[in-house]
Amino acid sequence: MNLFEKIFNYQIISRLEDSGTFMITSHERSWLKTMLAHPAAARAFTAETLNKLRAILEPDQAMDSSDHLIQKASSLEKQVYHPLLRALRRHIMNKSGIRLTYKLKDGRLNPDHSGLPYKLEYSMVKREWYLLWYHLRKRAFMSTRLANIISVAEESVPSAKADDILLWIGRTLDSRKSEAVIEVVRMYNAELSRILYAFSSFEKDVEYDSENDVYRVRVCLLGDEYEYLLSKLRFLGKRVRVVEGDYLKKRMLESSTKALERYGVTASNEEMLG
Incomplete structure (x- = not known):
């Protein structure tokens, strides 16, 4: 990752977030225009907001999903939008x-x-x-x-x-509230955007140690959010490690130990493997 990418991924994005500004691509605008054509959009937005969004997106081309997406049978999912x-x-x-x-x-x-x-x-x-x-x-x-x-x-x-x-x-x-600090393993700095996206639903601050070229994500969470954070950490795997948060460290160690035991690796022969 070159210097410009680091600045773009952290400093610019964090400043835009602080000012309430969001960056969107042309593909995202096309996707939004397509979604606003769905009947559910009228229930999710007021008429004034819906008309304003449609007017802003008027120059954009709607996404043509007919040749790219095939809907397969799936289990019944709960809708994100609720009338209340x-x-x-x-x-x-x-x-x-x-x-x-x-x-x-x-x-x-x-x-x-x-x-x-x-x-x-x-x-x-x-x-x-x-x-x-x-x-x-x-x-x-x-x-x-x-x-x-x-x-x-x-x-x-x-x-x-x-x-x-x-x-x-x-x-x-x-x-x-409690805090946990997640460190991005340096060799995966190029995947910073993807890693930060995994933590997008949490209240967080991102710190960059320029001397050591290390990113740390300070996550603020309530007790009932630990399980969801753990699922994200397991998903990211070796890209990140917990540097602060005893409970998270303990749970990740338990998960790792159980995973190794499934393949016959125990604490004793793990040492022999080096």
């Missing part, structure tokens, strides 16, 4: 209260619960949307699958009270 996303985003943005009716695990309805929505979160493991919210009567932080929510209605909550609750939630979540 737009309404809940609006309530979160306005810091407005909500009244929820949702299903319990046993199928019973749990009607009319007053709360304050905090965040929408997508689980990459379960492939489902969750609403993180504060239960006003129970004074508890809740996580509810959008698939279990039957109805949502706006409810008035004093702005001062809402600000206090949101501040408490933010502090509580910060106290549960």
